[in-house]
Amino acid sequence: MNLHVAFPYNADQVGGSTVSSLTLIRELVRLDVKVTVILHGEGPLEADCRDLNLTIVKAPALSQRPMANRADGFHFRNLLSTPKLVKILRDTKPDIVHINDLSMLRTWAPVTKISRVPMVKHWRSTFKRSLSVYAGLMASQRVIAISNYNERTLPARIRAKTVLEWNPSDVMLGDDERAKARVEVRETLGLPPDAKIVGVFGNHSLRKRTHVLADVIAALKDAGDVYGVACGKRAEPYDHLLDEKIEAYGLENRLFKPGFVSPVTKWIAGCDLVLAPAVREPFGRAFLEAAAAGTPLIMSSDSGAADLIEHERSGLLVDPEDLSEWIWQSLRVIRDNDLAEGLVLAARSSLERFSAPSHASRIKDIYEKLLH
Template sequence: MMPATVCFPFVGKLVGGSHISALGLIRKLDPQRFRPLILLQHGEGAIADLFAGAGLSCEVGPSTPPLEHGRPIGPATAFRLLSSTPRLARFLRQRGIGIVHCNDGRTLATWALPTKLAGARLFWHHRGSPNAAGLRFVAPVLADRVATVSRFAAPEPGWYSAASRTRIIPSPFDTQTRYDRDAARRAVLALLPGAGPETRVVAFSGALIDRKRPLLFVRAMAALRRQAPDRDIRGVMLGEALDDMLERVHALAAERGMDDRLHFLGFRTPGAQWLAGCDLLMVPAIDEPFGRTLVEAMLVGTPVVATASGGNVEAIRDEATGLLVPPEDPEALAAACLGLLSDPARRAAIADTARADAAERFGEAKHADAIMAQYSDLLTGLRTGDRTWAGALSGEGR
């Protein structure tokens, strides 16, 4: 029996956590039951490089309107999206697509309606706010199944809600990731002017956007300097800056006298390797549905200090696998970091517990099994022409 084709369309060129999570899923799909079709808006760029580097073949899909990350869709763009719907639906029908698995808002805006018009199943993978307009107003109509990365991100039940079709499935991670922490530390310190063996490094990792609170990180690092003025504690910021956030970060750092203690290193890959070179990861984000870097740090032995907000409280058990502090409190973040930096034994115990916990909960195989169960549920009995996928989905003939 032929495997069912699952289409993974991607919009844009920049790599985010959704692309890395999708990669972790795709490489664990059972090839006898599911055949992935990775569809890119652009043939070149970081997304194409990500999949090519993993040995996965991709195609450039039909032309679709450009959508900017974090920007609302205006009337003109909405009209172009609507106009492209019949053409995209025809493409899906011609390729015999059973499921379209969308991993972010821009992709859903582009492909959700064509999926329904083509008669395929729409798998809505939600990694954002539970109050997102698409999840609240569009998913109840168009989504055949919703997967959210945390309980926090799931829609509220109600008469008009996708809650009954929602499953909570944490993001996947390569739990076998291992790095030489000493070598990684040397690589980080080499980028910090004047750093030496006594330097301690606290990382911020992720896109520099308001929700992730990069400015709060600057304030917390300034508080840490006040609390431990005689110690060389540096902050490193790993990630792409959007809009004017980098300028705002630099301006606040200068205002707080932190120019010599904060280092913007930009997007670095593999991200987990750079986290392995740091002493701590600080996660000041508010209402973050599920932070990938938080779990990546746990897996490479870097303890985490995070705000008790959003999905952070689902990923971390306070005082066991990391530390949780009140949101929007730079002094509390600083004090928690200083406490761990001053107690190597406690830091090591938390790191060991966190690594084991993350490896048990967030493996790629576990994630893929959960997703494939949802695929099978969606596709049982679905027909394309005279062909049914029921046999392939159940694993018959393997």
Template sequence: MRVVHVVTLVSDDGAYGGPTSVAAGQLEECAARGHEVTLVSLWRGRSPAPARLGSVPLRTRPARSLLPGRFTGLMHPLLVRDMWKAMGRADVVHIHAGRDLVSLAALAVAALRRKRFVAQTHGMVQPRRAVAVRLFDRVYVPLLRRARGCLVLTEHERRDVAQVIGAGGPPLVTLPNGVRPEHEGGAEQGRGEREVLFLARLHPRKRPDAFVEMAALVHRRMPDARFTLYGADEGMLPKVHRLIAAHELEAVVSYGGALAHAEAVRAYARAAVYVLPSVDEPFGMTVIEALRAGTPVVCTDTCGIADELAHRRAAVVTDGSPEDMADAVCGLLADAGKRAALAEAGRRAVTEVFSVHAVTDRLEAIYRRVSRPQSPPQGFLRPIG
């Protein structure tokens, strides 16, 4: 089967986050199963774009800001031509669709080429009342409605997407994100006994400021604990620096900038605890990556997979307050047995629920249905999960 994915941005600092890593992981597994795969995207980095992302052939153009917004207005005119050529031979097109120019162009090209396509929204398509969004949606939503199926992560996202596209739209299919499980015990080498990690965009929703407030509380009880933040700055770095100075944590809390994927994997493996203070996190791909590395996780009860992890005792789920997160972190740092049990449950959750193998099994079934010439445009996909 010839499979083409489109995602908005690939970059050397991983700025676009989950959608890019999900697309690459899905395509790598599809390629390993004998499918012919291509990823089409913009590229932003200090060096020329690579020809491949892992084992996945990559077709890119340099990202240009044509409209305001961190990702919304990114585009390159020749990327449309690349989409047209790549989709021409495809049996299935898979568009990782946010509200941005690349996604809009991909949806339009797929419709013009009369290609059967699925869309995956990654929590990025939510009801919005801003005038600019409503104008964008006049073109975007009719194109999104032409998808043969729309892949959503959670029931919350299902409700959001249903509200945006309205009644009679494509079937909404629940599909979790997946990662490739690590060999058990492989990540334990070099793990710090007192290192607490934040690895996400420094965006208000990710709450890096709450991480620093939590660090201050933990430091009072465990002075030997150390805290590191990694991630591209999206407006919160000045506040993070101010809080570090206000709490006199310069020797305890550090910011290491954005990391490439390979560096991020090593950072997870070094940490004793990973903390994601995000509120209303649609899924939490960084949580899954930390679990894969065997790193105990502390998250909030509004993370999209918090209920599943709590049920499996695979993470410590908090109310998101610095005080509750600090209690969770101190409890883990003080108890190696608790950390080991949480790590084992986390790895098991990855294998059984969030493995890219299990996810791709479901994705292949979706692709087979989409690629059938006799497939009707709507109603043929039953929700999965």
């Protein structure tokens, strides 16, 4: 009988972690693992799951508004769905529940305990003191960290049952696909064919520091036709500096916010440079996505991916708070084609160790060892 794994999600939350987990699911299915996706509420993730021909079970929508007096964002009302979720597990009979985000951890930890179904937590965050998160991690039979950086933040008792598995990369785009993406992105934005584009990809939360893009685009006004794209959804706490700086610098026609874009690899391939200026970044999927798309990357040094990037060879690492360095390094890449091409070649050569099929095979091994 095939191994059966359930993956619960909020249907309206899509980001880098979701992309990584869907890449894993796609490869698990190819390894004959039965996958059931449990979706809370309505949202764009349902279409992504249907594109993969996955079995979908609908679950009650959960409140995404944290209680005002709780710093950990836990919402007690979400526990009211526990009886219905227990019934879903009894009806679907998965061998394992695989959790990918904190909201699902808090909601599903008691469900898996009551149902006596093993839970695997894919740890895609950095740990901050939180009773609800700690209890959820303690209830997990196995924790999978995505970088040395985010594993180090875990309490010792959690690290004792944690294994490290870097996020998987996706299929690399060829030269023709990259050229096509460059044309399509410029046409979509109404930009000249030879325009240079600097992009930031991810939800526009305070931690992601998307506003750095505005400073870079303002500083590069004299470097030719250079434009910015901030791709992603608004997320709380929102990075209000992004809007304030766009207005202050007069960038309304130079920095675009197209929202969530798909396929994200096409948009990254359409850029001449990608910035990832976040702080406390558990991994930094931008490293894998930029390399797959063939676009040079400047990455925050406060990230898990910083362990994988060789500065000045496969990418550029910058202190997230050093704004002048972000501007200078961006100018270097935009002006120096040889530097840009060299960074891409080295980054692409490092992707082999992150292949999605081998990643899925190792995750399947984790499941099987847990059950036997």
